[in-house]
Amino acid sequence: MTQKVLIIEDDAALRASIAQTLELEDLEPIQTCSFTQARRSIRSNFKGVVLSDIKMPDHTGFDVLRFAQTRDPDLPVVLLTGFSDVPTAMRAIKEGAYDYLEKPCDPDRLTDTLRRALVHRDLVLQNRAYQQELDTRQAEAQSGTLAEQLERHEKQIIENALFEANGKVSQAAESLGIPRNTLYDRMTRLCLVAKSYRGADQQED
Amino acid sequence: MTQKVLIIEDDAALRASIAQTLELEDLEPIQTCSFTQARRSIRSNFKGVVLSDIKMPDHTGFDVLRFAQTRDPDLPVVLLTGFSDVPTAMRAIKEGAYDYLEKPCDPDRLTDTLRRALVHRDLVLQNRAYQQELDTRQAEAQSGTLAEQLERHEKQIIENALFEANGKVSQAAESLGIPRNTLYDRMTRLCLVAKSYRGADQQED
DNA sequence: AAAAAATATCCGAAATTTCGGACAAAAATC
């Protein structure tokens, strides 16, 4: 579970207070005091979320938001607005902020909101991982000549059978429904060595 | 994108008002006035989220929440609490509610919150779909004898090549790196007919 | 409608794969 929260807040006191609140809730605050400082952490593979103040001396929370969206549209950005600044808050959501919080904000609301954002982030990253897994499988299964493709698959099947049988060739052969000798033939052809699949805990070559 | 919101609210006026707000935001409200009525919609494959009042004549929002969790722990439930009832709200989150809203609630906050819940739901369902996809592939790839497994795979490879070549056997054979006649041999063995892969738009048997 | 190209099937020789048996070496059991 990702727990990182990249805090962007120029007011040192508030920043520290937020960080402390998060730590008490087992989150991992990363404190920065400006967009410039935070910039390099904002990447598409960042395993966490962003919490940024809106009004800051050199940049606004919207700058952070826009930048984050160029790096990864699915990176949640939570913005801290001034008290009762509803129009700004609405604009923030419209522009793609994950949520907003009114300053000063209740610690519980803060952590609840961030937790939701973190879960969102987790789900997105996990989804991407699954998708990539499927894509690469698809891709690598469909390259090369028929013989090559079949050989790759055969190798996988045999390796799997050997693994399941803990490296015992006879047993693997039986599970694959072929005579022991035939499996040896194929293993030689595929440059497979039974030893490698023996002893799940410790084996040296 | 799932857009269904199962509303559980005994106050008809408020319920209608919420439903209208949601419709204006392109969400799909499903109006119910009691837990009993909503109960059968709450299932692990429900493509939406739940929005329930906490105080109701016969049941509470917590009943809804607990029930939802037994059906699907990842089905977001948003609870409507009375004005400034912070303790109850906190308890709701602790017990697994996705979020809570204070009555009367701002329409924007309502839709924002529900949208987040819906995205969450979407991601969870998508994740499950991916996982299942991977599992079934794994399972069906590892059953039967070696010959059977290889034959299944060979069939897939050839079918794919034929599809890519729009049913032209010679072309498919070339892409697979084998002579045309050999491909015919294998197709006969696997009971494959080239015609089936011709004419991406319309073909009758 | 004729000509050209592609599809689909059959044949048979050459190449490859299968598989049982034999056997030495290694490992496990007694």
Add this chain to the structure above:
DNA sequence: GATTTTTGTCCGAAATTTCGGATATTTTTT
């Protein structure tokens, strides 16, 4: 440490697969 089992390798005959050539049929082009 002797015995039994298992492993890994080699051999050769039988079975299967490959693949080019021949050819009839269908489709496409001209």
